[in-house]
Amino acid sequence: MNETLHRPDDLGAIGDILGFHIRLAHGAVYRHFSETFSDLDLTQKQVSVLWLVDDHPDIAQADLGRALQMDRATVMAIVNRLQGRGLLVRGASRIDRRRQTLTLTDAGKDALARARVAILDHESWLKGRFSAVEVQMLIALLSRIHGAGVA
Template structure:
């Protein structure tokens, strides 16, 4: 069954981006759950911690666009599963800094492979050039510089 397009013409970009994000998130939530995470947001937190440690929870939340309460719940769950530990900031004992554990790194890597396969399935109808163009355009729209090696993905 084909979903109905909005009645406005031309098709609204915000609607398309929202729908595409919803579809991608549903696939990636499934991929994350295959590895005993609650959903893709858990994996996003683990990925952020593998790329840059030492950020406070507040900084991490800002970087990920997640409010403080939601991030606390995510980190609580990840800590309860042994994937993250919180340590006090040496400069301010009131501040806690989440760190990924070895088990968290392992889980993040396994989920990454599953997510890559899910993404490949979702984009299988696109040529390699179209996938590269989509990624480049979205990076520009998000005002996020391309990282070395990402343009060809």
């Protein structure tokens, strides 16, 4: 049967797979984020890196990797791209010569400022379907999965 299934409104047994719902939700967020940030030409990860570098001056790449749960090579690729666009600069650390400190340039701070405005739109779209209590509950549940920010 089902050659006429043009609009599968029932997910079937796969609908019980929690990982499946996480992937779908992530995809939806990813697409809306991309639309919202098409003018700024910034991705989710790029904004996260700009944000954390601004929040933690002289943060190193390895720290970003831990905070955003990315491999060193992945951080490298993102930082390279941001540096290539002149949004941040690498500098030498004075206390540990293995490490490189990261600092936003003026252009980087400007991009982040505009990104924060766009994030308001994006988060409103996302959070608009939940009450404040539900948002906190969802964040708490998701935190149990990724395990970050648990002091």
